[in-house]
Amino acid sequence: MLALSACVARGGAARAAEPSPAALPITVVTLRTDDAYDQADALTKALRSAIKNVPGWSVGTGDFSLEVLTLSLQCDDRPDASCQARIADHIRSDRYIWGMLRKSDAVVEGELHLWTRGQPTVTVPVKYSANLTEANDESLRAIAADAIAALTGGPPRGSLRVRTGASRASVLIDGKPAGLVQNGEATFTVTAGPHRVLVKSTGFLDAEASVVVRPVATTDVALSQMPDESSQLDWKRLGGFVGLGAGAVFGTVGVISSVQVASIQGDARYDAYRALFDQSVTDVCARDQREAIRGDQRADASTVNAGIRLCEKADTFMTLQLVFYPLAVLSAGLGAYLLVTSGDERPERRTGWTVQPSVGLDAGGLDVTYRW
Numbered sequence: 387m388l389a390l391s392a393c394v395a396r397g398g399a400a401r402a403a404e405p406s407p408a409a410l411p412i413t414v415v416t417l418r419t420d421d422a423y424d425q426a427d428a429l430t431k432a433l434r435s436a437i438k439n440v441p442g443w444s445v446g447t448g449d450f451s452l453e454v455l456t457l458s459l460q461c462d463d464r465p466d467a468s469c470q471a472r473i474a475d476h477i478r479s480d481r482y483i484w485g486m487l488r489k490s491d492a493v494v495e496g497e498l499h500l501w502t503r504g505q506p507t508v509t510v511p512v513k514y515s516a517n518l519t520e521a522n523d524e525s526l527r528a529i530a531a532d533a534i535a536a537l538t539g540g541p542p543r544g545s546l547r548v549r550t551g552a553s554r555a556s557v558l559i560d561g562k563p564a565g566l567v568q569n570g571e572a573t574f575t576v577t578a579g580p581h582r583v584l585v586k587s588t589g590f591l592d593a594e595a596s597v598v599v600r601p602v603a604t605t606d607v608a609l610s611q612m613p614d615e616s617s618q619l620d621w622k623r624l625g626g627f628v629g630l631g632a633g634a635v636f637g638t639v640g641v642i643s644s645v646q647v648a649s650i651q652g653d654a655r656y657d658a659y660r661a662l663f664d665q666s667v668t669d670v671c672a673r674d675q676r677e678a679i680r681g682d683q684r685a686d687a688s689t690v691n692a693g694i695r696l697c698e699k700a701d702t703f704m705t706l707q708l709v710f711y712p713l714a715v716l717s718a719g720l721g722a723y724l725l726v727t728s729g730d731e732r733p734e735r736r737t738g739w740t741v742q743p744s745v746g747l748d749a750g751g752l753d754v755t756y757r758w
Contacts, residue, residue, distance in 0.1 A: 408578065410542050410601045412437050413446030413482035415473070417496070418463070422489040424519040429512075431521035432530035433483060433498075439622065440534060442541040442578040442601050446479050452486070470501050480559050483511075492516050500537040510536045540579045542601035548572050548583060551611035555587035569690040573604070585609045611654035622724045629721020650700045659693020662686075671697035 414434045417426040434445050456462065458742035459476060464486065474482060480503040487496035495513035502508075510533050517528040548557055549566060555567040557574070560582050564574050569583070578601035583672055585593045593609035650656055662685050663670045671677075676694050 408598065409442055409444040409602050410481070410578075411444045411446035411479065412500075412538075413448060413450065413477055413479040415455065415477070415482055415484040416449070416453075417485045417487055418451075418456075418488075419487040419496075420496045422487045422516065425489070425494045425516060426487045428519050428521045428523070428526060429487070429530065430528050432523075433534060434451075435521065435527065436530040436534040439531065440538065440541055443534075443538065446477075446482065448477055448479075452478050453485050458644040467507075470499075471503075474501060475505060487512075489516055495499055498537060499535050499653050504708065508537050541579070543575055544578045544585070544599040544601050545604040546574045546576050546597065546599050547606045548585065548605055549576065549606065550587070550610040551609070552585075552587040552590050553591070555585045555611070558584040559585070578602075583609070585611060587611060590614055594618065605699060616744070626721045626723075626725030629717045629719075631723060632722075633714045633716075633718030633721060635714075636710045636717055640707050640710040640714055643706040643710070646703040647700050647707075650696050650703075653696060655692040656691070656696050658694065660688045662689065662693070671700060 405716065414430055414437070416430045437443050437445050450466075453463075454467070455473050455476065456465055459465075459469060459472050461472070464485070465473060467549065470484075473484070474480065483498060483500050485496055485498040487494050490703075492515065493513060494516050495511070498510045498512060500508040512533060514529050518529075521524065539621060546559070547573050550567050551570070551649070552567070553570050557564045557567055559574065559576060561584075564576075565572060576599055578599050580596065580598050583595050583597055586693045590611035591614045593608055595607055597605060597607045599605045659679075660670050662679055662682075663675065667675060669675065670693070676697060679690050680694075682690075715721040
């Protein structure tokens with residue numbers, strides 16, 4: 387059971403803004419009572435003021451009394467469901483608030499009902515001090531505002547259907563993430579009134595629009611998203627730079643290897659090792675020459691070992707040259723090719739007539755084709 391008390395103070399004395407033309411009207415029928423006339427009149431007026439302060443709602447036209455309506459329609463003092471529907475037809479309203487109050491010692495209590503065509507009736511109990519007999523009393527205004535919030539559930543809501551140029555996109559409503567668009571369309575439930583819609587998707591520019599959502603209805607907004615050419619990665623251009631960079635790295639390794647081999651040839655230890663061989667030996671680092679010099683008892687062992695280690699070092703760097711120089715040439719060539727062709731696009735296929743002349747050694751011809 388919802389208890390509404392007057393202990394909550396709330397601002398609301400400021401004049402309410404004019405309702406939107408799309409706002410849904412709620413008629414407040416003057417509450418019925420047998421012993422709390424001042425309180426019933428004050429609460430009726432406070433309820434009307436509270437409705438004006440809720441965006442999307444407005445106060446229905448006409449001043450009707452529950453007591454007069456039940457008498458004229460020959461209903462019970464507490465109208466049943468059938469009579470409530472007849473009251474709606476009589477006052478020409480799709481939603482209205484009615485209720486009954488009674489005084490008990492120093493308090494008044496009763497129930498407020500929101501009748502809405504085609505929907506279940508919502509009921510809220512009220513109980514407050516009998517001293518609240520002025521519609522502008524802050525405590526009574528707070529009670530009325532709480533009652534309207536409980537009866538209506540807040541501002542009326544509507545459906546916002548968003549259509550985009552992208553099959554999948556993120557939707558932000560009033561700066562807050564609302565969900566995703568799937569297959570170019572999505573529907574969101576929002577409060578009625580003005581909203582700002584922003585759509586984001588990979589590969590497209592952001593699209594934004596303002597829209598006024600109608601209550602209890604579906605409002606459509608279509609946002610055309612243009613492709614974001616700057617966000618589309620040019621893989622050929624990227625591959626070209628990567629190829630050139632890799633070629634530079636491979637070439638550097640090859641050059642370093644060449645320098646290392648050249649430095650070995652100028653090493654004094656290598657010269658001493660080279661002097662152990664006859665001048666007719668062209669490659670003193672050949673495997674058979676190394677084995678032969680190792681077995682020569684006349685050769686100095688330290689000179690032989692130092693020379694062989696230099697030969698092994700040269701072998702390593704020569705192998706690196708054989709590997710990295712070709713890789714450098716291949717990578718740089720491929721990178722240059724990708725860069726040169728990165729701006730190429732396949733020509734757009736067009737429909738129409740094509741005339742193609744041909745000339746041979748013995749005759750000529752003319753081909754006429756139509757492409758569709």
